[in-house]
Amino acid sequence: MLSREDLTDGEWAVLEPLLPVSNNRCGRWRDHRQVMNGIIHRLSTGVQWRELPERFGPWKTVHKRHLLWSADGAWERFLQHVQAAADAEGDLDWNVNVDSTSVRAHQHAAGAHEPASRPTWLLKGGATKVSSPACAHDRAAPAGGGGAPGEALGRSRGGLTTKIHIVTEGRCRPLSLLVTPGQRADCTKFELVMDKIRVPRTGLGRPRRTPDSVGADKAYSNRKIRAYLRKRGIRHVIPEKKDHKAARLRRGSHGGRPPGFNKDRYKDRNTVERAIGKLKQFRAVATRYDKRGYVYLGTVTAAALLIWLRS
Known part of the structure; x- marks a missing residue:
């Protein structure tokens, strides 16, 4: 009898063709389904x-x-x-929303003193090495210690924290994910998490990387982000900050036009909040136990995969 954490037959039918048959070193892999269920159990508990x-x-x-x-x-x-x-079946809503959430790091997540890198022994036997670690964009070590540079651990008022930056489609399912130290501002990683959107085509053609529209809160309201979205031809719904509006009005005709804002479209931004809530139903995501940043990113991505499979 399956527990609530185990893969159903339908979910396993989706994943089974994607998994390798042999590991090129010691013959066949151990039963993938048994191992996947173990990973899911750890994610949930x-x-x-x-x-x-x-x-x-x-x-x-x-x-x-x-x-x-x-x-x-x-x-x-x-x-x-x-x-x-999902995209091939027309079940993917390309009106996306962006936000981030902070996660408290357990004391066992600290203490990785060596520079961030993927262990070479894991990448033997035909595995493809990723060019850079998950947190290569944040090389500074957290103030007051707590881990090696690049491990997505930062000092906040609550102690060691990690921030998950997330883009979700219109049905509360994650499209792209990024982890950074907890003290990083949301707006500084907007372009990075947007650039990670990559949905392959089931037939011919390049992967789709451009959504129809983007919704975000005032934390993402600045000229650089608006210019980035205009350059890519993406409509956006980001409310203007009060001080930005006051500065624009003081400049009169030289202040430019106010950014467009669709109140009805902005109401859909709750989808990203609900997606964050779904991610944090997994205890291994809600509290970070992994020392390495790339491993925690894998944990969050595995949780996002389950959300898609069970949506």
Whole structure:
């Protein structure tokens, strides 16, 4: 009998063709479905890897499989495959919304003193190495210690935190994800998380990277972001900050026109808040236990994959 965390037959039918048959080193992989269920159990409960129930097999196997798929970008490829299938069926709403959320890091997430990198032993046997670590955009170490540079750990009032930047489509499902230190401003990572949108075509053609419109709150209201969206031809709904509006009015005719704002479209921004709520139903996402930034990004991406499979 399946528990609430295990993959259903329908979900497994979607994932099974994407998984490798052999590992090019020691023959066939251990039962992928058993290992995937172990990873999902850990996502849902936040349990320590070594405390996984015996029915999922050796905990080291489950742990290493998650590390490998986080290191070589497999979780992201699985997510893009599910997104592509939904887009081909017309089940993907390209009116997207952007936001971020802070996550408290457990004390076990601190203490990674070596520079951020993917371990070479995970990338042997034909795995594809990703060009840069998940958090290469934030090289500064968190103030007061707490981890190596590039591990997406930062100091905030509540202690060590990580921030998840997320773009969601109109049905509360994540399109792209990025993790940074918790003190990073939302607007500084807007372009990076938008550039990570990549939904492959099921037939011929380049992956789709441009949404129909973008909604965001006042944290993203600045000239650089508006110029970026205009350059890409993306309509946006971002409210203007009061001080920006006052400065524009003081300049009179030289202040330019006010940015367009559609109140009805802005109401749909709640989809990103609801998607964040769905992600944080997974305890391994709501509290960060992973030391490495790329592993935590894999954890969040695996949770996003389950949201798509079960939506």
